[in-house]
Amino acid sequence: MHEPLPLPLAMLIVFGSAKLLAEICERLGQPGIVGEILAGALIGPSVLGWIAPNDTLKALSDLGVMFLLFGVGLEVKASELLKVGAKATLVATVGVIVPFFAGWGILRAWGAPQIEAIFVGASMVATSVGITASVLSAKKLLHEVASQIILAAAVIDDVLGLIVLAAVSSVARGHVNVWEIALTASLATAFTVVTGLWGTKAANRLMPHFDSRVKADDAKFHIALVFLFGAAIVGAFLAGLALSDTADARVRTLTRGVSEMLVPFFLVGIGLHLNLAAFRSRSMMVLALVVLMAAIVTKLIGCGLGAVSLGWQNVLKVGLGMVPRGEVGMVVAQIGLSMAVISSEVYSVVVFMAVATTLVTPLLLKIAFRTPVLEPVQL
Amino acid sequence: MHEPLPLPLAMLIVFGSAKLLAEICERLGQPGIVGEILAGALIGPSVLGWIAPNDTLKALSDLGVMFLLFGVGLEVKASELLKVGAKATLVATVGVIVPFFAGWGILRAWGAPQIEAIFVGASMVATSVGITASVLSAKKLLHEVASQIILAAAVIDDVLGLIVLAAVSSVARGHVNVWEIALTASLATAFTVVTGLWGTKAANRLMPHFDSRVKADDAKFHIALVFLFGAAIVGAFLAGLALSDTADARVRTLTRGVSEMLVPFFLVGIGLHLNLAAFRSRSMMVLALVVLMAAIVTKLIGCGLGAVSLGWQNVLKVGLGMVPRGEVGMVVAQIGLSMAVISSEVYSVVVFMAVATTLVTPLLLKIAFRTPVLEPVQL
Numbered sequence: 001m002h003e004p005l006p007l008p009l010a011m012l013i014v015f016g017s018a019k020l021l022a023e024i025c026e027r028l029g030q031p032g033i034v035g036e037i038l039a040g041a042l043i044g045p046s047v048l049g050w051i052a053p054n055d056t057l058k059a060l061s062d063l064g065v066m067f068l069l070f071g072v073g074l075e076v077k078a079s080e081l082l083k084v085g086a087k088a089t090l091v092a093t094v095g096v097i098v099p100f101f102a103g104w105g106i107l108r109a110w111g112a113p114q115i116e117a118i119f120v121g122a123s124m125v126a127t128s129v130g131i132t133a134s135v136l137s138a139k140k141l142l143h144e145v146a147s148q149i150i151l152a153a154a155v156i157d158d159v160l161g162l163i164v165l166a167a168v169s170s171v172a173r174g175h176v177n178v179w180e181i182a183l184t185a186s187l188a189t190a191f192t193v194v195t196g197l198w199g200t201k202a203a204n205r206l207m208p209h210f211d212s213r214v215k216a217d218d219a220k221f222h223i224a225l226v227f228l229f230g231a232a233i234v235g236a237f238l239a240g241l242a243l244s245d246t247a248d249a250r251v252r253t254l255t256r257g258v259s260e261m262l263v264p265f266f267l268v269g270i271g272l273h274l275n276l277a278a279f280r281s282r283s284m285m286v287l288a289l290v291v292l293m294a295a296i297v298t299k300l301i302g303c304g305l306g307a308v309s310l311g312w313q314n315v316l317k318v319g320l321g322m323v324p325r326g327e328v329g330m331v332v333a334q335i336g337l338s339m340a341v342i343s344s345e346v347y348s349v350v351v352f353m354a355v356a357t358t359l360v361t362p363l364l365l366k367i368a369f370r371t372p373v374l375e376p377v378q379l
Numbered sequence: 380m381h382e383p384l385p386l387p388l389a390m391l392i393v394f395g396s397a398k399l400l401a402e403i404c405e406r407l408g409q410p411g412i413v414g415e416i417l418a419g420a421l422i423g424p425s426v427l428g429w430i431a432p433n434d435t436l437k438a439l440s441d442l443g444v445m446f447l448l449f450g451v452g453l454e455v456k457a458s459e460l461l462k463v464g465a466k467a468t469l470v471a472t473v474g475v476i477v478p479f480f481a482g483w484g485i486l487r488a489w490g491a492p493q494i495e496a497i498f499v500g501a502s503m504v505a506t507s508v509g510i511t512a513s514v515l516s517a518k519k520l521l522h523e524v525a526s527q528i529i530l531a532a533a534v535i536d537d538v539l540g541l542i543v544l545a546a547v548s549s550v551a552r553g554h555v556n557v558w559e560i561a562l563t564a565s566l567a568t569a570f571t572v573v574t575g576l577w578g579t580k581a582a583n584r585l586m587p588h589f590d591s592r593v594k595a596d597d598a599k600f601h602i603a604l605v606f607l608f609g610a611a612i613v614g615a616f617l618a619g620l621a622l623s624d625t626a627d628a629r630v631r632t633l634t635r636g637v638s639e640m641l642v643p644f645f646l647v648g649i650g651l652h653l654n655l656a657a658f659r660s661r662s663m664m665v666l667a668l669v670v671l672m673a674a675i676v677t678k679l680i681g682c683g684l685g686a687v688s689l690g691w692q693n694v695l696k697v698g699l700g701m702v703p704r705g706e707v708g709m710v711v712a713q714i715g716l717s718m719a720v721i722s723s724e725v726y727s728v729v730v731f732m733a734v735a736t737t738l739v740t741p742l743l744l745k746i747a748f749r750t751p752v753l754e755p756v757q758l
Contacts, residue, residue: 012608257636
């Protein structure tokens with residue numbers, strides 16, 4: 001567009017508008033997180049045009065979601081998540097298959113080419129769990145069984161999402177490389193299993209060792225950051241999980257400082273991408289709304305069914321918790337766009353779906369988790 | 380150069396190498412900060428070539444210095460700095476005039492054109508106080524009188540630096556716009572005086588008001604960040620100063636979390652720019668060393684003399700504290716390069732001076748502040 005704003009001014013606009021709209025939402029009895037995403041839509045190219053996405057904001061946004069997931073990981077124990085492992089695997093798997101075929105089917109029915117339909121299906125597969133985790137953490141609900149299933153399922157869903165993306169990209173390139181897909185699948189699975197099962201043990205051994213030998217102040221926090229950067233975005237939650245036994249109150253508060261600063265950039269970053277181009281023609285508008293409904297309903301059914309043995313209330317909680325597609329859905333669509341296998345109209349439909357699922361989830365979760373809990377409350 | 384690294388990997392390399400070299404320096408009895416700058420030189424284009432400067436690292440580095448100065452501001456009281464105001468004004472003013480004429484004179488003697496000599500002089504004017512402040516803060520020396528003079532003088536030096544830059548750019552464009560220079564001078568002075576004198580009062584009134592009305596958790600920290608981003612890089616210290624009465628322990632710890640993560644990017648960022656191109660010919664090498672010596676000696680004398688009434692030990696402390704030119708010197712040289720008024724060789728000489736003054740200061744400060752203090756120590 002035009003010359004980017006000076007950094008502090010851009011940060012002031014992003015951070016200030018996020019916190020202002022969060023406050024307004026809170027006062028209206030709605031989750032603040034919705035206000036922060038709306039702030040992005042408001043200051044972004046679609047409405048006011050004060051801020052356009054750029055490399056720096058992208059980096060701050062990526063760091064924001066890393067610290068968000070890392071912080072949530074710190075609050076959870078790997079041993080607890082392993083207990084719900086079987087259920088979470090079912091939730092994740094069904095919750096990947098149903099949306100994929102729904103997305104593919106809708107696009108085929110609409111007359112899209114095979115490959116475009118496959119990409120839209122793939123973009124509906126992976127959950128962006130940051131939004132849900134943030135809502136659950138803020139409401140201190142992370143230790144409910146539904147929350148534990150959501151978090152564990154999101155980890156598995158990340159792995160499945162990577163495999164689907166590898167497969168779909170392979171198809172788009174015209175020759176399916178089975179070995180490459182198998183390699184991606186094995187690496188992603190191995191990384192997750194190893195970190196999930198032994199990460200905590202390794203951290204419990206290493207941390208006291210480092211801590212007693214390193215001279216710098218706040219060395220524990222530095223080591224935690226090295227873990228985090230080493231685990232990258234996909235592994236940020238696992239890095240937090242591994243450190244959840246050893247991180248003391250100071251490490252948690254320092255992490256919180258970084259999150260408080262950076263998470264608004266993640267949320268605003270999602271809103272910034274809202275693109276109303278999908279609504280230029282009536283036919284695209286119908287497609288966008290149908291895709292959005294399918295994105296919500298298929299995760300609700302697909303993921304919810306995996307939790308059916310825990311009662312209908314948990315079906316609703318787990319299903320809704322897995323609805324947001326956020327930045328993960330957008331990445332798939334961007335890859336499709338860059339490979340020229342999806343049109344710019346279909347791209348804007350996917351982005352609309354990704355932003356809208358992210359925006360409605362906190363509102364729906366609020367309702368789902370408000371219904372009276374029958375289990376005894378632990379104080 | 381080539382495709383930039385994925386963000387988490389780049390962060391791992393920058394952060395990990397900074398903390399590793401800091402630890403090595405600490406064990407050798409040297410300030411950790413020197414290790415972090417050396418880490419930048421090591422992983423940068425001059426030696427290993429793992430990381431090249433880019434927009435994202437630049438943004439993280441700018442944020443790093445903002446949070447560094449903000450955190451130092453939080454530790455200091457405006458009322459204390461005002462007490463040393465007169466001395467600090469003298470320190471800053473003489474410490475701007477002497478290096479400017481030294482830089483200009485050396486380049487003229489070396490045969491450089493008038494305008495190039497003026498730009499080199501200008502690049503030697505402004506102190507990058509972050510390094511000194513960080514050393515003093517880590518050693519808990521911020522409340523010594525020499526430290527207070529350094530901080531107050533650095534604020535005034537920032538204003539003078541802006542004026543010199545405006546004047547020099549005006550000269551380089553060929554027509555001196557007196558009104559523009561006067562406007563820059565008035566705005567910079569007004570901003571500093573208003574924030575310095577009434578910032579604390581305003582914050583003391585506003586903070587409790589906001590704090591009791593805003594619903595979000597950690598709202599105080601959010602407001603502090605809005606202050607900071609609003610004050611931009613130049614005003615980051617003043618923003619901290621304004622909040623030093625009202626910021627509670629939690630705001631300080633959250634700020635510390637952000638600093639601990641971001642400051643290494645500032646320090647590594649300085650080291651990354653080390654460019655040994657200045658040493659390709661013997662004549663350039665001599666120039667680089669002469670400019671470096673002049674940069675050190677002129678601040679030592681110029682700034683030190685302002686503190687002569689406090690004894691020779693304080694002359695040494697204040698003079699050395701004002702030596703680093705860091706990113707501030709580089710900015711002037713970059714503007715000169717982009718206006719094509721300085722050659723790429725002279726540019727690399729200035730960058731060498733900026734990096735080297737920054738690197739030697741913590742080592743020299745350590746010696747200056749180690750000499751026994753005769754004043755009674757308060758516990």
